[in-house]
Amino acid sequence: MGVECVDVKPDRNKEATGLGRQDGNADKVWSYAEITATVEAEIRRLMQAPAVTPMDASRNHAWAYGIYRGWALLTQGYQKREDDERLHKLTRVRL
Secondary structure (H helix, E strand, O other): OOOOEEEEOOHHHHHHOOOOOOOOOOOOOHHHHHHHHHHHHHHHHHHHHHOOOOOHHHHHHHHHHHHHHHHHHHHHOOOOOOHHHHHHOOOOOOO
């Protein structure tokens, strides 16, 4: 039984509309402030989300910390110390 290779061509309509984004702007440029504010809001949401089980809390923390690390890598060399300290502090687990 062989494997069939299929030539997949990109969907030009999706590319033209920014992969389904509602504003249709595939070339959006995000500012440092926009990225940081979005990351902070999502970290806060995850860290404040109700956890039914300890596994839920652990997962939410891991996701929040992963978002923080992604921000740290994306903004490396441009970070403001106070932003880094604030975002990192938001991911700390209170025991």
